[in-house]
Amino acid sequence: MKELKVGCGKPIGSTVGLLANEKETKEQDTNKEVVAMTRVRVGKKAPDFEAPAYQDGKFGQVSLSDYLGKWVVLCFYPGDFTFV
Amino acid sequence: MAAVAAKFKVLQDMGVEVLSVSVDSHFVHKMWQDYELSKMADGGVPFPMLSDSSGNIGKVYGVYDEDAGVEMRGRFIIDPDGVVQAIEILTPPVGRNVNELIRQIKAFQHVRKTKGEEATPSGWQPGKPTLKPGPDLVGKVWEEWKVESAF
Numbered sequence: 001m002k003e004l005k006v007g008c009g010k011p012i013g014s015t016v017g018l019l020a021n022e023k024e025t026k027e028q029d030t031n032k033e034v035v036a037m038t039r040v041r042v043g044k045k046a047p048d049f050e051a052p053a054y055q056d057g058k059f060g061q062v063s064l065s066d067y068l069g070k071w072v073v074l075c076f077y078p079g080d081f082t083f084v
Numbered sequence: 085m086a087a088v089a090a091k092f093k094v095l096q097d098m099g100v101e102v103l104s105v106s107v108d109s110h111f112v113h114k115m116w117q118d119y120e121l122s123k124m125a126d127g128g129v130p131f132p133m134l135s136d137s138s139g140n141i142g143k144v145y146g147v148y149d150e151d152a153g154v155e156m157r158g159r160f161i162i163d164p165d166g167v168v169q170a171i172e173i174l175t176p177p178v179g180r181n182v183n184e185l186i187r188q189i190k191a192f193q194h195v196r197k198t199k200g201e202e203a204t205p206s207g208w209q210p211g212k213p214t215l216k217p218g219p220d221l222v223g224k225v226w227e228e229w230k231v232e233s234a235f
Contacts, residue, residue: 001132010109013136015144040145042171046162049141051105053132054113062103062132069164071100071189076147076158077085078176080108080116 001060004052013051016063046074085133086124087182092131100189102131105142107154110135147173161189163196207234 004011039047046064053062064072085104088095095102108116113133122128134141139155142148147158159180161170169192174180191204194214202214212233215221221228 004110010137011135012138012140013105013134014138014140040160040168040171042168044168045166046160046168047144048166049144051134051136051141052110053103053134054110054117055132056130057114059110059114060132062134064103064162065166067101067103067162068166071098071164071193072160072162073088073095073100073102073185073189074145074158074160074162075085075088075102075104075180076142076145076155077104077106078152078154078156079106080112081120082176084177084179 001053001055001058001062001066004059004061006059011052011061013049016048016050016065046072085129086121087179088185089121089125089127089129089131091182091186094186095189098186098189098193103134104129104131105134105136105155107137107139107142108135109137159185161185161192163192205229205234 048063048065050061050063053060064074088102088104092102110133113135117128117133136142136155139148139153142155142158145158145160147156149156154176157174157176157178157180159172160168163169170188172180187209190210191208194204194210195202201216203217204214208214213229215225215228
């Protein structure tokens with residue numbers, strides 16, 4: 001985990017690099033939402049991203065590409081302090 | 085997330101890393117860890133908890149709900165080459181099954197170890213028979229594998 005300087009601004013996560021079919025999106029540019037929904041597929045590369053993170057009492061910056069060479073479980077969930 | 089945290093040691097022993105993501109800020113992640121998660125799992129959540137407050141990552145992964153402004157329960161198994169091997173997406177009220185997650189990773193690791201020569205049938209667990217896809221197996225699965233072994 002790379003160190004993250006804590007400031008008052010709220011850093012946001014984002015994808016990294018040109019996604020495989022981003023060129024396609026630019027050319028078609030019509031139904032962006034559908035393209036976004038179909039970007040991640042089994043058997044295809046997981047899009048890289050970078051985001052601020054909390055771990056072991058520290059704030060840092062985490063990229064998916066930091067984990068190449070390892071198995072990764074990526075878990076999205078609706079929100080902190082939710083019930084399930 | 086506490087359930088995944090409770091099995092983190094098992095996952096680590098399998099060479100697996102975990103990343104959790106929600107739209108909450110990393111500051112809120114700290115509060116959740118300090119006030120609740122640390123009381124649910126011994127030591128709390130040991131893996132990085134990522135903040136995707138803009139939903140940018142969730143949108144690309146197909147789990148961001150624009151209407152609610154949150155991310156659905158999307159779980160992705162990514163192999164050492166960065167390739168997505170499995171996806172499970174649940175609506176918020178139903179939680180995941182960590183045992184099934186572990187079973188699937190063991191199956192994907194087995195397939196990778198055999199360089200794809202073996203496939204794991206339904207409900208496979210380590211030690212149970214695998215199948216070797218090839219011309220000789222066509223029409224013969226019923227001889228090699230019994231449905232009961234799926235359960």
